Amino acid sequence: MACPCLPALANFSPVAFELPRGACDSHAHVFGPFDRFPLAQERSYTPAEYPAEAFIAHLDRLGLERGVLVTGSASGTDNGSVLAALAKYPERLRGIAVPSVDASDAELDRWHAAGIRGVRANLFRRDGHAVYRNGIGIEVLEALAPRMRERGWHAQIWIHAPDLPELAPRLLKLGVPLVVDHMGRMATARGIDDPGFRQLCRMLAEGSAWTKISGADRNGRSGAPYDDVDPFAKALLDANIERVVWGSDWPHINYFEAGEVPDDGVLLNLLARWVPDPVQRRRVLVDNPAVLYGFAL
Numbered sequence: 001m002a003c004p005c006l007p008a009l010a011n012f013s014p015v016a017f018e019l020p021r022g023a024c025d026s027h028a029h030v031f032g033p034f035d036r037f038p039l040a041q042e043r044s045y046t047p048a049e050y051p052a053e054a055f056i057a058h059l060d061r062l063g064l065e066r067g068v069l070v071t072g073s074a075s076g077t078d079n080g081s082v083l084a085a086l087a088k089y090p091e092r093l094r095g096i097a098v099p100s101v102d103a104s105d106a107e108l109d110r111w112h113a114a115g116i117r118g119v120r121a122n123l124f125r126r127d128g129h130a131v132y133r134n135g136i137g138i139e140v141l142e143a144l145a146p147r148m149r150e151r152g153w154h155a156q157i158w159i160h161a162p163d164l165p166e167l168a169p170r171l172l173k174l175g176v177p178l179v180v181d182h183m184g185r186m187a188t189a190r191g192i193d194d195p196g197f198r199q200l201c202r203m204l205a206e207g208s209a210w211t212k213i214s215g216a217d218r219n220g221r222s223g224a225p226y227d228d229v230d231p232f233a234k235a236l237l238d239a240n241i242e243r244v245v246w247g248s249d250w251p252h253i254n255y256f257e258a259g260e261v262p263d264d265g266v267l268l269n270l271l272a273r274w275v276p277d278p279v280q281r282r283r284v285l286v287d288n289p290a291v292l293y294g295f296a297l
Contacts, residue, residue: 004046006261008251011059013221014266017272021283024066024289027181027214027247028123030055030081031072037084042074042257045254049075056092058250063266068293070120070156072253073134074296080113080283084269086115094293096120096156101140108147117293118154119144124185125160138170145174154179154292155208161186162196164203179292182215182249183236184287188228189221192235204239211236213284214247216270217262224266233274242279245288246271281289 003008031039032049039046050202059067069082075098082095096118097111108116122135141155148155154177161169171178184200190199203209213233216226238245248264255261275281 001205002046003256005251006227006255007048007255008050008058009261009263010285013269015020015063015265017270017281019063020278020286022066022290022295023064023285024068024245024295025062025064025248025292026068026245026289026293027057027212027252028055028058028069028250029068029072029253030069030085032081033074037080040078041136042087043076044213045074047072047251047253049154050251051081052088052093055085055250056089058090058248058264060288062248062264064291066092066094068094068096068117068247068289073098073122074253075285076134076216083111083114083116083127093143094295098134098136100141101136103144105147112151112153115294116153117135118156118158118179119148120158120181123157123159123163125163126241138167139170141174145176148176153226156181158182159184160196161200162194164199165198166201168203172289173281177292178203178209180209180211183213183229185212185215186219186221186232187221188232192231197232197235201235201239204236204243206232207240208245208246210243210288212245212247213237213274213289214249214267216267217249217252219241223260224263226270229270234269237284238275239278240273241283242286242288245292246284275280 031047081095094115138293156179219227220229268295
């Protein structure tokens with residue numbers, strides 16, 4: 001059985017800038033309650049219970065109004081915890097699901113009505129090997145793509161940017177918007193001239209993909225305040241700020257005994273460095289999520 005994760009921090013550093021109305025955390029997870037939505041038997045990590053109310057408390061502590069919940073790999077293809085959160089807070093939340101290939105049209109329609117706006121695929125590999133159990137692969141995305149297009153959904157891609165040169169042509173053929181998680185999970189040691197990272201920047205510049213400037217705690221080597229991540233975030237923003245959203249990755253699963261769970265206030269305050277102009281910050285925190293996830297402006 002996978003090891004239990006460290007808990008998310010209960011208190012955050014204060015946010016160092018004024019948040020615009022409608023600001024959104026565009027990447028987080030909920031889990032449980034486990035008596036209703038048990039974790040997958042085969043999984044890579046074991047989170048604590050983080051139901052809808054815990055995520056809303058996270059948003060409120062940061063001063064954010066909106067959030068996007070992504071079904072985590074520990075849940076397999078059971079999207080119940082995300083759907084329950086959407087039902088409870090329909091104005092504040094949207095979701096990204098992990099469906100099985102045989103999900104019915106009626107089920108997908110119910111999900112859309114509930115606030116699901118995309119499908120997440122787990123294509124994250126290291127040295128050719130999957131990093132996390134569960135999730136769906138590119139073949140499932142290809143099978144679902146026609147029905148995703150009918151509903152205006154996008155494909156959220158959990159991928160290592162160095163794999164983009166090989167997989168981008170196939171992903172672009174899906175004919176749906178692409179959203180690359182966590183800046184392509186770019187280890188800063190690879191440098192911003194890594195061919196896969198440059199491919200991601202080109203895709204943003206062309207308008208063929210979006211990205212989430214999230215995961216600084218996982219991509220960097222130096223820890224907080226994550227200065228070594230700055231060139232990567234700024235390169236993506238410079239490529240096309242209209243295709244960038246921000247996420248915390250709360251509750252920061254897969255941190256174990258030796259890890260240091262990040263401070264969400266510190267992560268949010270990175271935007272003061274990365275996007276110093278308040279008008280541009282509003283674009284990243286409000287306008288872009290509204291377009292991508294269907295929030296009202």
